[in-house]
Amino acid sequence: MSRTYQVFVNDKPIILTTAVEKEDGFKNYLLSKVRIRKVIKTLNKTDLPKVHLIGKKEETLLKKFLKKLPNVIAGGGKVYNSKGEILFIYRNDKWDLPKGKTEKKESIEETALREVEEETGVKHLEIVKPLDTTYHIFKRNGKYRIKITYWFEMRSSYEGKLNPEQSEGITKVKWLSEEESKAALENSYANIRGLIE
Numbered sequence: 001m002s003r004t005y006q007v008f009v010n011d012k013p014i015i016l017t018t019a020v021e022k023e024d025g026f027k028n029y030l031l032s033k034v035r036i037r038k039v040i041k042t043l044n045k046t047d048l049p050k051v052h053l054i055g056k057k058e059e060t061l062l063k064k065f066l067k068k069l070p071n072v073i074a075g076g077g078k079v080y081n082s083k084g085e086i087l088f089i090y091r092n093d094k095w096d097l098p099k100g101k102t103e104k105k106e107s108i109e110e111t112a113l114r115e116v117e118e119e120t121g122v123k124h125l126e127i128v129k130p131l132d133t134t135y136h137i138f139k140r141n142g143k144y145r146i147k148i149t150y151w152f153e154m155r156s157s158y159e160g161k162l163n164p165e166q167s168e169g170i171t172k173v174k175w176l177s178e179e180e181s182k183a184a185l186e187n188s189y190a191n192i193r194g195l196i197e
């Protein structure tokens with residue numbers, strides 16, 4: 001099984017792969033020749049559910065793709081409390097996990113811990129282990145960028161008040177049980193669902 005990567009445009013994946021499959025409900029493009037803005041437009045403007053970008057070598061797939069647009073590096077956390085609940089934020093009418101951009105000279109772990117605390121008010125955070133990295137394309141000031149988010153599983157014994165960072169557009173912060181998390185994921189993002197499920 002060859003390694004693939006998914007880069008999300010909203011909730012539609014661009015799948016980076018070396019395997020050429022017959023187009024059935026998706027379109028194939030050659031990674032070396034593709035015009036990335038055209039692919040983004042196609043995904044945004046049509047009901048096509050996904051596209052495949054075909055590369056030659058598995059080990060260079062991601063590197064070649066990431067050169068196509070400016071990269072923004074972020075760190076975030078999937079935080080558990082002592083009851084086994086997961087920390088969620090509510091922003092732009094969707095449930096999400098806390099994350100944010102790195103600041104100069106910070107390690108990615110420091111970024112993730114700082115951003116979780118800033119966005120939620122949760123203290124006493126510790127990293128348990130790294131999780132999958134997610135990739136998604138967003139538009140800022142008319143330009144497309146790729147956000148690369150390094151995620152960490154964290155835990156915290158914090159039982160104090162949760163404090164949504166309103167200046168970042170966060171309206172709610174909640175600890176959700178497994179059942180509540182499942183419900184929240186119905187109104188979340190594909191790359192977040194991948195981290196929780």
